[in-house]
Amino acid sequence: xxxxxxxxxxxxxxxxxxxxxxxxxxxxxxxxxxxxxxxxxxxxxxxxxxxxxxxxxxxxxxxxxxxxxxxxxxxxxxxxxxxxxxxxxxxxxxxxxxxxxxxxxxxxxxxxxxxxxxxxxxxxxxxxxxxxxxxxxxxxxxxxxxxxxxxxxxxxxxxxxxxxxxxxxxxxxxxxxxxxxxxxxxxxxxxxxxxxxxxxxxxxxxxxxxxxxxxxxxxxxxxxxxxxxxxxxxxxxxxxxxxxxxxxxxxxxxxxx
Amino acid sequence: xxxxxxxxxxxxxxxxxxxxxxxxxxxxxxxxxxxxxxxxxxxxxxxxxxxxxxxxxxxxxxxxxxxxxxxxxxxxxxxxxxxxxxxxxxxxxxxxxxxxxxxxxxxxxxxxxxxxxxxxxxxxxxxxxxxxxxxxxxxxxxxxxxxxxxxxxxxxxxxxxxxxxxxxxxxxxxxxxxxxxxxxxxxxxxxxxxxxxxxxxxxxxxxxxxxxxxxxxxxxxxxxxxxxxxxxxxxxxxxxxxxxxxxxxxxxxxxxxxxxxxxxxxxxxxxxxxxxxxxxxxxxxxxxxxxxxxxxxxxxxxxxxxxxxxxxxxxxxx
Amino acid sequence: xxxxxxxxxxxxxxxxxxxxxxxxxxxxxxxxxxxxxxxxxxxxxxxxxxxxxxxxxxxxxxxxxxxxxxxxxxxxxxxxxxxxxxxxxxxxxxxxxxxxxxxxxxxxxxxxxxxxxxxxxxxxxxxxxxxxxxxxxxxxxxxxxxxxxxxxxxxxxxxxxxxxxxxxxxxxxxxxxxxxxxxxxxxxxxxxxxxxxxxxxxxxxxxxxxxxxxxxxxxxxxxxxxxxxxxxxxxxxxxxxxxxxxxxxxxxxxxxxxxxxxxxxxxxxxxxxxxxxxxxxxxxxxxxxxxxxxxxxxxxxxxxxxxxxxxxxxxxxxxxxxxxxxxxxxxxxxxx
Numbered sequence: 001x002x003x004x005x006x007x008x009x010x011x012x013x014x015x016x017x018x019x020x021x022x023x024x025x026x027x028x029x030x031x032x033x034x035x036x037x038x039x040x041x042x043x044x045x046x047x048x049x050x051x052x053x054x055x056x057x058x059x060x061x062x063x064x065x066x067x068x069x070x071x072x073x074x075x076x077x078x079x080x081x082x083x084x085x086x087x088x089x090x091x092x093x094x095x096x097x098x099x100x101x102x103x104x105x106x107x108x109x110x111x112x113x114x115x116x117x118x119x120x121x122x123x124x125x126x127x128x129x130x131x132x133x134x135x136x137x138x139x140x141x142x143x144x145x146x147x148x149x150x151x152x153x154x155x156x157x158x159x160x161x162x163x164x165x166x167x168x169x170x171x172x173x174x175x176x177x178x179x180x181x182x183x184x185x186x187x188x189x190x191x192x193x194x195x196x197x198x199x200x201x202x203x204x205x206x207x208x209x210x211x212x213x214x215x216x217x218x219x220x221x222x223x224x225x226x227x228x229x230x231x232x233x234x235x236x237x238x239x240x241x242x243x244x245x246x247x248x249x250x251x252x253x254x255x256x257x
Numbered sequence: 258x259x260x261x262x263x264x265x266x267x268x269x270x271x272x273x274x275x276x277x278x279x280x281x282x283x284x285x286x287x288x289x290x291x292x293x294x295x296x297x298x299x300x301x302x303x304x305x306x307x308x309x310x311x312x313x314x315x316x317x318x319x320x321x322x323x324x325x326x327x328x329x330x331x332x333x334x335x336x337x338x339x340x341x342x343x344x345x346x347x348x349x350x351x352x353x354x355x356x357x358x359x360x361x362x363x364x365x366x367x368x369x370x371x372x373x374x375x376x377x378x379x380x381x382x383x384x385x386x387x388x389x390x391x392x393x394x395x396x397x398x399x400x401x402x403x404x405x406x407x408x409x410x411x412x413x414x415x416x417x418x419x420x421x422x423x424x425x426x427x428x429x430x431x432x433x434x435x436x437x438x439x440x441x442x443x444x445x446x447x448x449x450x451x452x453x454x455x456x457x458x459x460x461x462x463x464x465x466x467x468x469x470x471x472x473x474x475x476x477x478x479x480x481x482x483x484x485x486x487x488x489x490x491x492x493x494x495x496x497x498x499x500x501x502x503x504x505x506x507x508x509x510x511x512x513x514x515x516x517x518x519x520x521x522x523x524x525x526x527x528x529x530x531x532x533x534x535x536x537x538x539x540x541x542x543x544x545x546x547x548x549x550x551x552x553x554x555x556x557x558x559x560x561x562x563x564x565x566x567x568x569x570x571x572x573x574x575x
Numbered sequence: 576x577x578x579x580x581x582x583x584x585x586x587x588x589x590x591x592x593x594x595x596x597x598x599x600x601x602x603x604x605x606x607x608x609x610x611x612x613x614x615x616x617x618x619x620x621x622x623x624x625x626x627x628x629x630x631x632x633x634x635x636x637x638x639x640x641x642x643x644x645x646x647x648x649x650x651x652x653x654x655x656x657x658x659x660x661x662x663x664x665x666x667x668x669x670x671x672x673x674x675x676x677x678x679x680x681x682x683x684x685x686x687x688x689x690x691x692x693x694x695x696x697x698x699x700x701x702x703x704x705x706x707x708x709x710x711x712x713x714x715x716x717x718x719x720x721x722x723x724x725x726x727x728x729x730x731x732x733x734x735x736x737x738x739x740x741x742x743x744x745x746x747x748x749x750x751x752x753x754x755x756x757x758x759x760x761x762x763x764x765x766x767x768x769x770x771x772x773x774x775x776x777x778x779x780x781x782x783x784x785x786x787x788x789x790x791x792x793x794x795x796x797x798x799x800x801x802x803x804x805x806x807x808x809x810x811x812x813x814x815x816x817x818x819x820x821x822x823x824x825x826x827x828x829x830x831x832x833x834x835x836x837x838x839x840x841x842x843x844x845x846x847x848x849x850x851x852x853x854x855x856x857x858x859x860x861x862x863x864x865x866x867x868x869x870x871x872x873x874x875x876x877x878x879x880x881x882x883x884x885x886x887x888x889x890x891x892x893x894x895x896x897x898x899x900x901x902x903x904x905x906x907x908x909x910x911x
Contacts, residue, residue: 051803134576499617528766
């Protein structure tokens with residue numbers, strides 16, 4: 001399995017306030033890694049630094065090449081990014097919202113090729129959005145909208161996806177759909193997914209690797225089974241956790257009441 | 258969270274402070290505000306002012322807030338009564354080195370009180386600033402508002418000011434002289450065919466034409482012109498080039514008095530007229546620019562302006 | 576769904592041109608001496624009016640669309656960064672006697688260039704000041720939208736105060752044209768040279784902005800998202816704002832500050848073709864040309880009746896449009 005992303009000793013401060021300190025991580029193609037941690041632990045900052053949007057110190061390598069040696073255009077065809085509150089416009093149609101994701105491939109004057117059109121239709125098909133293509137974004141439910149915005153990342157045809165809490169506004173059904181989609185993408189298209197999440201259990205249920213961030217540092221990293229133990233979690237979250245084993249499945253974590 | 262008393266000390270204090278502040282502001286405002294005059298008393302007050310001024314001492318000093326009125330005062334021979342002029346008054350014989358005491362919006366009361374004139378001459382008409390009358394009566398100044406739209410106004414106000422300032426004899430003589438000069442122009446103009454003319458002011462894409470019921474219109478007629486703007490019905494009308502072409506004046510009297518018109522403005526105005534090469538006045542080279550300071554304001558220079566119009570209309574000096 | 580191909584772009588542009596042509600024909604028929612096909616004499620004046628109005632309207636609408644996209648603010652208009660106050664101030668200064676000597680130094684060219692060239696320079700100078708102050712505040716040559724707006728407000732206010740100060744010091748008799756005319760825009764007479772120069776700047780600017788319509792579409796997203804899509808957001812802001820400001824300065828130099836066209840036309844275009852900047856920009860430019868040509872025709876037509884005592888300057892007409900426009904926007908917004 002080829003290594004998609006490697007970061008070593010990643011550090012970043014907002015003004016004088018440190019947000020990341022000495023973070024190491026690696027992501028392989030076709031793998032799903034979840035980054036969890038309390039508010040302010042640096043999850044969003046980490047994703048933006050890996051993207052190259054924030055000037056962090058340390059070494060970031062995409063596909064074995066340092067970030068600084070990547071040209072913008074090349075990198076956009078490699079990595080897609082979805083922030084916590086993605087931008088969308090109420091009067092935009094779903095088709096238009098998806099099409100914006102093809103911006104890295106547009107020609108001058110924003111002209112699109114037939115490849116662009118095909119990519120959008122393919123993603124719409126995969127996400128079952130084909131019937132909604134002409135609907136306005138403000139006519140969709142929250143879950144549908146989030147699906148469209150995820151689709152905007154997919155039309156970029158990336159090899160890696162950096163997702164900042166994509167599950168936050170989703171109900172249970174949509175969370176399951178998201179889970180299934182990401183697993184399919186990783187398995188069938190060898191896309192590497194680095195996903196920040198609030199939800200320990202969702203992360204536990206399908207991530208190949210879990211990275212726990214606490215105050216900008218990596219508190220622990222490994223398989224969900226290894227890492228999601230009360231000994232570690234209690235210290236990171238500051239509350240007592242119970243781990244409940246599920247027969248034939250991944251463990252479930254719950255705060256002790 | 259505990260529950261405090263409903264009327265907490267902080268709340269009471271804040272309310273008291275608010276009430277006191279409001280009360281203080283209201284009192285200050287009451288004290289400072291002039292009383293708003295009743296418009297219907299205007300004419301009666303005008304007469305009262307006049308008689309009051311006439312009854313005062315025989316050598317009344319006068320301040321003028323209107324350049325046209327200043328001209329009038331100087332012209333009727335009462336220039337030595339002038340103690341202050343408006344901000345718009347340029348320096349000229351009879352009115353140089355006098356203090357400037359205000360314009361159409363505000364009056365410098367301190368300066369005015371310092372020169373303490375007996376009479377203040379204004380040209381506000383309906384646009385008298387609120388409180389001016391009250392202030393004047395407080396300071397013991399007689400307010401005289403003149404109207405100077407047509408030639409008859411000039412004679413009437415000259416008589417009035419002559420009486421007020423005790424210069425009746427000089428004034429009557431000056432007015433007679435003025436009337437005689439105008440009559441002379443009119444007589445001479447009869448030797449020439451009437452000329453279709455426009456009196457214009459302004460710059461840019463549109464100009465203002467001066468129409469009927471103005472002294473410009475009357476002077477134009479005296480000088481032997483026919484005002485192309487006569488049918489437009491209003492004293493001042495903005496027209497664009499299309500309308501100018503339709504009106505087709507043979508002579509254009511372009512007034513550029515703004516104190517004083519800069520060379521670049523005059524050039525811009527000339528370029529505007531040149532952009533209408535088919536206009537009769539432009540074709541025959543009959544666009545005359547008049548830059549005298551009094552060109553746009555009525556006043557004592559009626560005869561001077563009539564003579565200028567005559568010269569520009571008929572191409573001959575008298 | 577249709578892809579944005581050369582064919583579709585051409586179609587949009589062609590529709591815009593066709594709509595404008597129809598409007599221009601109507602505008603040629605309207606004049607201050609009557610509603611009829613113009614005689615050859617009238618044609619000269621009306622043609623110039625229609626061309627200038629269309630050019631200025633197109634420029635303002637193009638600039639407005641770019642400003643709204645770059646600043647991510649639907650209420651942004653082209654005068655936010657000081658163009659109109661700078662132009663008005665410069666135009667006023669040009670009239671002062673003190674300038675006569677300075678202009679003479681510049682020779683015949685400076686004199687012939689006239690008030691419009693001065694206004695153009697004044698507009699550009701004001702914008703340059705705003706950009707300079709903003710980069711000093713934001714650091715690292717960045718143009719932060721919020722800072723830009725605030726600095727623009729300050730510079731506009733400052734220019735306005737200088738204008739009033741000069742006016743108070745140099746007592747002008749209130750009358751036709753004069754200092755009030757400089758504060759309200761109108762379509763007046765421009766020389767051929769001035770028109771060609773203005774057209775040049777406006778065309779260059781519009782071409783630049785059209786070329787940037789791809790990145791500008793992506794720039795509607797938040798900064799990190801746009802970054803992830805390959806948009807060089809800071810460079811884009813500089814180039815787009817400079818181009819838009821050039822068009823605004825040229826427009827305001829020849830016509831004075833005409834209100835609301837730059838603000839309204841992008842919204843009209845958005846209604847017609849959606850928020851995608853690649854479609855919105857050509858539509859906004861067409862809407863601007865058509866709107867201002869029609870407004871100018873209306874103002875010339877109203878002059879026939881000498882309503883309101885004078886020819887209604889087109890800046891007043893467009894200003895009157897603004898109120899109802901925003902009322903409609905507000906009502907529709909709350910309806911959702």
